[in-house]
Amino acid sequence: MVIKKNVRKKIKKKIKTKIKKKIMTQGRKFKIGKPILEVKNISLSFGGVKAITNISFNVLEHEIRALIGPNGAGKSSLLNCINGIYKPQEGQILFKGEVLDKITPNFIAQKGISRTFQNLALFKRMSVLDNILVGRKLHSKANFLEVAFQLPRAIREENQNKEKCEEIIKFLEIENIKNTPVGKLPYGLQKKVELGRALATEANILLLDEPMAGMNVEEKRDMCRFILKVNDELGTTIVLIEHDMGVVMDISDRVVVLDYGKIIGDDVPDNVRSNKKVIDAYLGVAHD
Numbered sequence: 001m002v003i004k005k006n007v008r009k010k011i012k013k014k015i016k017t018k019i020k021k022k023i024m025t026q027g028r029k030f031k032i033g034k035p036i037l038e039v040k041n042i043s044l045s046f047g048g049v050k051a052i053t054n055i056s057f058n059v060l061e062h063e064i065r066a067l068i069g070p071n072g073a074g075k076s077s078l079l080n081c082i083n084g085i086y087k088p089q090e091g092q093i094l095f096k097g098e099v100l101d102k103i104t105p106n107f108i109a110q111k112g113i114s115r116t117f118q119n120l121a122l123f124k125r126m127s128v129l130d131n132i133l134v135g136r137k138l139h140s141k142a143n144f145l146e147v148a149f150q151l152p153r154a155i156r157e158e159n160q161n162k163e164k165c166e167e168i169i170k171f172l173e174i175e176n177i178k179n180t181p182v183g184k185l186p187y188g189l190q191k192k193v194e195l196g197r198a199l200a201t202e203a204n205i206l207l208l209d210e211p212m213a214g215m216n217v218e219e220k221r222d223m224c225r226f227i228l229k230v231n232d233e234l235g236t237t238i239v240l241i242e243h244d245m246g247v248v249m250d251i252s253d254r255v256v257v258l259d260y261g262k263i264i265g266d267d268v269p270d271n272v273r274s275n276k277k278v279i280d281a282y283l284g285v286a287h288d
């Protein structure tokens with residue numbers, strides 16, 4: 001979606017004060033730290049199609065790292081490698097200095113990496129609260145029988161999980177819709193519920209695949225505010241795929257640019273914006 005220039009300026013202005021404060025290390029509650037995630041020489045092909053070729057980059061603790069590039073550049077595939085949906089044929093991924101060798105989605109989630117998807121993956125008939133509760137599954141220790149017979153541990157856990165989800169709902173300022181079936185909500189709010197579910201896992205890293213795609217300006221502004229809030233107040237490291245360059249430039253600390261499965265830029269937003277290769281490859285390409 002293309003935002004008109006003057007509207008984009010307004011969004012920038014509104015979030016700029018907060019961002020300026022954030023980039024200055026003094027104003028930041030969680031100081032940017034050592035690499036929490038390191039992608040080393042990853043290559044992935046599907047049959048003859050090379051989706052990713054020899055990609056290396058890192059993500060520092062507490063930073064907001066953007067991943068941009070034209071459609072088909074390999075962005076979603078890269079997130080799928082990080083969270084164990086795809087297995088790269090070559091390369092390594094390190095989390096807190098440790099090689100992730102048995103990468104499965106469940107193992108990755110237990111390590112503290114959570115993910116939202118380019119296309120919504122919610123239970124439409126279930127309420128907001130129940131969808132967010134799904135994110136707590138990872139933390140449940142009660143077994144099937146304990147749950148079925150509502151034994152003490154299951155009840156205790158259920159209450160704790162509910163409490164945690166209520167906290168998240170408050171944090172995201174969506175108390176008024178907590179009992180509404182997700183399918184009845186506008187798209188922007190559904191994406192926010194998906195963010196809520198990812199937060200419920202209490203992950204160290206959130207991988208957000210186009211959390212603002214298809215949103216109107218108001219919804220985008222709202223999502224930006226909450227991504228910043230998650231990063232600022234919870235200290236969560238964020239890897240964000242986003243098409244809107246204005247948004248990317250405003251909220252990210254550093255940007256990786258992909259084109260045809262290769263990295264063509266990796267820098268702070270201002271330098272990426274003026275990188276000729278990036279301008280030619282990315283800005284010149286039309287997006288849906």
Ligand SMILES: Nc1ncnc2c1ncn2[C@@H]1O[C@H](COP(=O)(O)OP(=O)(O)O)[C@@H](O)[C@H]1O
Binds near residue numbers: 049069070075077
């Ligand atoms: N499951 C898959 N099977 C075959 N090809 C795939 C699969 N997933 C992605 N690809 C291909 O890999 C390339 C990168 O896709 P993708 O990672 O979705 O790009 P992006 O998210 O940057 O738009 C594309 O050529 C796409 O067609």
Ligand SMILES: [Mg+2]
Binds near residue numbers: 075076077118
């Ligand atoms: Mg994608």
